[in-house]
Amino acid sequence: MKPQSDVFEIIKRTSRLLQTGVVKGEPAWFKAVLAHPPSTSDTVQRVDIAQLRQKHPHLSVKKLMKPMEIVYPEDRIRRLFYRQHPWELTRPRILVEQDALDFQRCDWSKLEQDYKALDGESVVQRALWLMRNKELSQEEAYDIARKEFYSLRVKETIERQTAEEEARMFGTVFSKSYNQRGLENEAEALEEWKTRAQTVTKRMQSRFGMAGDEEGESKLESSRAGEREQ
Structure with missing residues (x-):
């Protein structure tokens, strides 16, 4: 069955359903399709590319076939x-x-x-x-x-x-906005990270004495690597 026939069959069925009351209210597309039904012509208008290139020799075929931009x-x-x-x-x-x-x-x-x-x-x-x-x-x-x-x-x-x-x-108390809550949560997270970093640094300093020798520095670096892996 052709697409045009399918469309007209849908219109007929919809009309019968509306008349019998099976469908309540017309669909949004119904009047538009009745006013402007699809074309039943089987002919397809072909574009003469050679003629277009003669009129616009400076344009490529891709630009010639490009749809016109609609700007309101x-x-x-x-x-x-x-x-x-x-x-x-x-x-x-x-x-x-x-x-x-x-x-x-x-x-x-x-x-x-x-x-x-x-x-x-x-x-x-x-x-x-x-x-x-x-x-x-x-x-x-x-x-x-x-x-x-x-x-x-x-x-x-x-x-x-x-x-x-x-x-x-009159005594109304407004809750904090989402931006204020987000900034407070961020500040708390940064403060917690800072406290943990200071604690870890002090523990390492007390463990190795921070004598400044190469052996102590190598132990400190290996300890930090172990903590990151954990």
């Missing part, structure tokens, strides 16, 4: 923002898949949104809105969105610090 305006803005603000990539993000309908709930005539946390993508979408609705260039739109982003980040920082100070004033 938001890609350039996104790349510019994260190159200038790399630390924004370290902020925690929610990776749970949503319904992908943020564009219906967000109004990018302003940067601050009720349904979306402030991040680099907010700057990208705000700049695109300015470019489309205010007829600004990419540089002008990005500059406006970037400055609005800075203002909101400062506002968030002040609100967070104020809330923390108020909580401490």
Whole structure:
């Protein structure tokens, strides 16, 4: 059976299952496939490499057959923002898949949104809105969105610090952060290693007397080698 026939058979079966109520709700691909069914033509368009080489003699066959790179305006803005603000990539993000309908709930005539946390993508979408609705260039739109982003980040920082100070004033005790715990554990491990190293050194010095003779030094080196093997 041809691939096209397989696709149409799947559409027919899905339609029957939807009509009988066996499947609840249309699959995400159903309307898209109905609107744009696969081609049933058996002919395959062949590329005339000789003709392409005549038009582009300076390009190799590999470059002629290479697919065209697709670049969207938001890609350039996104790349510019994260190159200038790399630390924004370290902020925690929610990776749970949503319904992908943020564009219906967000109004990018302003940067601050009720349904979306402030991040680099907010700057990208705000700049695109300015470019489309205010007829600004990419540089002008990005500059406006970037400055609005800075203002909101400062506002968030002040609100967070104020809330923390108020909580401490009423007796709230915050636990240590992961960075603080990691630094303390590292300091404890280094201190333990330092204590063990001093103990081993003192024991070796008392054992051999550290007379400075070659025999004592050779015994000390052999003892250290034995301790490392253990």
